[in-house]
Amino acid sequence: MSGRALNSAQKLAVSRAQSPHTSMFFRMLVRAAVLRRGRAASALFAMVVAAAVATAMLNLYVDVQAKLRREFRNYGANIILVGRDDASLPADALSQVESVLAGRGVAAPFALIVARTSDGQPVVVAGADFDRVRQLDRWWSVSNWPSAPQQALIGVRAMSVVSPKNQPFGLSFRGQTLQFTPAGTLRTGAAEDSRVYLSLPDFVSWTGVQPSTIEVAATGSPEEITAIMRQLERAIPSADVRPVRQIVEGEARVLGKTRATLLAAAALIILTAALCVLSTLLGWVFDRRRDFAIMKALGASDRLLNGFFAAEAAALGGAGAVIGFVLGIGLAAWIGRVNFHTPVVPRFSVLPFVLAGGIVVTLLAAILPISLLRRVQPAVILRGE
């Protein structure tokens, strides 16, 4: 037992003798943290919480735009292409639009005519690509989507005119009469309720009319959407490209206000968290004025003392910021899951800011009391006055 202790003491002495002079500096750093575990831990804890909150807020601030934009795309089209002077769009218009969008949105073609029912009533009949419409116009409340040819989707108001008993019905256009079976009803609360929707192939083979409108829901910032519109104008010169202004403007307003509120909240929270770190660290450093006095009494230079406390603060700030960053990413992901039902993507670009902020706050908290203490004679501190 004692032999082993002696052995380890010898080893320690040997390793200390061999180790370079600077290791004293690191040993003091490490021992200070280990011996004053409670105080160091509470300072670190404050730093971690502050960094976590700051990371989560910054992440949300960056991501909320994308999240809300996705939500706004449920409003449907924000760009509409119409054939100039009521002409049909060229046959390859849809594929042109698709190639411009390159996955950044959904496009759905529509064709409209006025047909007559078997008792001579006029009704608007539309041809649509139902798969695309389901993605584009999610607010459509449909009892049953058509799945077979010659099936029609009928607006709730058109139902009483076209097929009051849900029976098969005939529609005629330019002398061509065709029979359709109702598949389901459609309710939107707007003009769609008075229409009959057919699948595009049925519609084209019956009327010979090509789509005259393409509705596009493009995702992206206002600049990206303007760019998409310009590309569409170039790709299909025979079409009039218009923004759906109420959607574009409403989206910009709501997003702007939400982001501004979030920024204000983030600033307030980060300020409070920084204050928390500052007051905890001030106490911690002030508490160690005896260490400071002893080091000074033993002949440490001002530079070494400043360096020591600054290194300690920076290590604490850095470690706290990194741990806090990880926790903050988790917090942001959790908020994303709970609120937006998709996780918030971690932004590593936030890390340098959090790290720099953490180190600056801790340095500030360390340097302030040190500069106060430096003016005091070590003897005064050591005598506890």
Next chain:
Amino acid sequence: MFVRLVYESFRRQKRRKALAAVAITLGVTVATAMIAVATDIGDKINRELRTIGANILVTPQEDTLDLEIGGVNLKPPSDGAFLNEADLPRIKGTFWHNNITGFAPMLPVSVALEWNGRTENLTLLGTYFAKPVSFGKEEFTTGVRTTHPWWRVSGAWPDDSSRDVLLGERLAARLSAKPGDDLTLSGRQLQVSGILSTGSSEDDQIVAPIALAQEILGKPGAVRRVYVSALTKPEDALARRDPRSMSGPVYDRWYCSPYPQSIAFQLQEAIPHSHAEQIRQVALNEGAVLTQIEGLIFLITLAALSASALAVSAAMATSIFERRAEVGLMKALGAGKLAVASIFFAEAALLALIGGFVGFAAGGLLAHQIGRSIFDSQIAISPVLLPVTLAIAVIVTFAGSAAAIRKAVRLDPVFALRGEL
């Protein structure tokens, strides 16, 4: 003695007290401002969402089908049923009238435009621009300028009692007409007061005060449809139920909630022979966006509250920890644990009350500033929040001090006085 101890401690240790008081004040400020913003954000965002357009459409009950393609109305103008313009002010007499931010009646009619010797058939849309309407004692102004805020006019908006019209942007470009021009519409001399740009079918039409459209149609008081813009609550399971199948209390709850469905139902009751329905594109998505923003701000408010609670606790813990020597002295002179703890708690309570008052006032100002700069409107903070805020400030301060005070009263006076800890 007790009072003197507390008093002297405040008088002599100004720096330490100031630090703790600043922390509490800032914490309460942030908490108050965030609570005020969070309670009001729903209403504010709801109003912003109203810029997307009306969310309820009122049409005649027994109407024929709309025959509208690309904004061109193919239905014979006198065909079908109409609403009566005289019934419209009743919209402001419904249960949720305070939630209705505006309404705009529409009456499209066909007109013959004579311009440069040519005659062209066009659609003229009659509506309210910003018309003063009164219901009972209530006076209000409504029209497309509130319900369709994305409509832009270069020139001047026509007065609702005048016979001036707006020309759609594309129509004006085709005719190369400009504000101030005179034109002849179905035999009437009218003046163009401005050029209207909307981004949709109105760009090819003429928009006029509704009285003019009624005169051209020959049906005074006729209205084809009414767009209503209402502040609503996001739809939930109760909203979707059919009111006819509800029992008494459930029906009352449904009726007295500002769901788009129940507001539409009340509009239908208020206007005879009408059918009101939510415009699903607007109403449904509005609910989704609103829920998400409210949820986000709620979670962030929680984060703000915990951050400020933590800051207060940290400041209190630090300020008590610094006073070990004092505790040692008190204990050496024979003070019991209870006496020491009660002094610290009394100080904490005093600090919390001062910080709470100042913080509440500052938080109110901050919320007001946020409301002004972000939403251009007031965020009011209700005085009811003051006692709640003060209570929370005291509780958080106590909770923050508790651990430090417990440690302080357990301290051995000998070690404390020698400074060995």
